[in-house]
Amino acid sequence: MATTCYTCYIAIIVGVNLVKFMSLAIALEPTPIEIDAHGVVRVAKTRVTLDTVVGAFLEGCTPEEIGEQYPTLELSDIYLVIGYYLRHREEVHSYLAERESQAMMIQQEAEKRFSPIGLRERLLNRRSKSV
Numbered sequence: 001m002a003t004t005c006y007t008c009y010i011a012i013i014v015g016v017n018l019v020k021f022m023s024l025a026i027a028l029e030p031t032p033i034e035i036d037a038h039g040v041v042r043v044a045k046t047r048v049t050l051d052t053v054v055g056a057f058l059e060g061c062t063p064e065e066i067g068e069q070y071p072t073l074e075l076s077d078i079y080l081v082i083g084y085y086l087r088h089r090e091e092v093h094s095y096l097a098e099r100e101s102q103a104m105m106i107q108q109e110a111e112k113r114f115s116p117i118g119l120r121e122r123l124l125n126r127r128s129k130s131v
Contacts, residue, residue, distance in 0.1 A: 031084040032077040041095065043081055046072045051099055053081050054092060 032044035041050040048070050056066045063078040085092050 029076075029080060031080050032074075033081060033084065040099075043073055043077055046070075048073055050081065050085075050092070051096060053078060054085050054096065057082050057085065 033041050033050055034044050035041055042048060043050070043053060052070070053066060053073075056069065057063075061069070063075060063082060066078050067073055067075045
């Protein structure tokens, strides 16, 4: 991914009539997210999902706290992902709702195949037979 860089010149008034010019390179950083083979959006080069970062942010975690919980993430990447979320809330919420719907369907499918009803009793029976 190409990074576009702009140079800004900032005028700072130092004294009554003195002006000092400074230059500041401003780079447009690409958002570090990518879609994996299963259609899951992840923070680039990690297994951490967009769902995870946005969910933690919406629960009130700071980017620093998210970084402590997920040490594979770079702090700058967390800020960029949150910035992406803030600029694209509707799209991200739509994506998150779709992911939630998929998760519910998978859970229902799994519960049909492996009913949780009576699971405790089956496990206790199996345990007592092995002792």
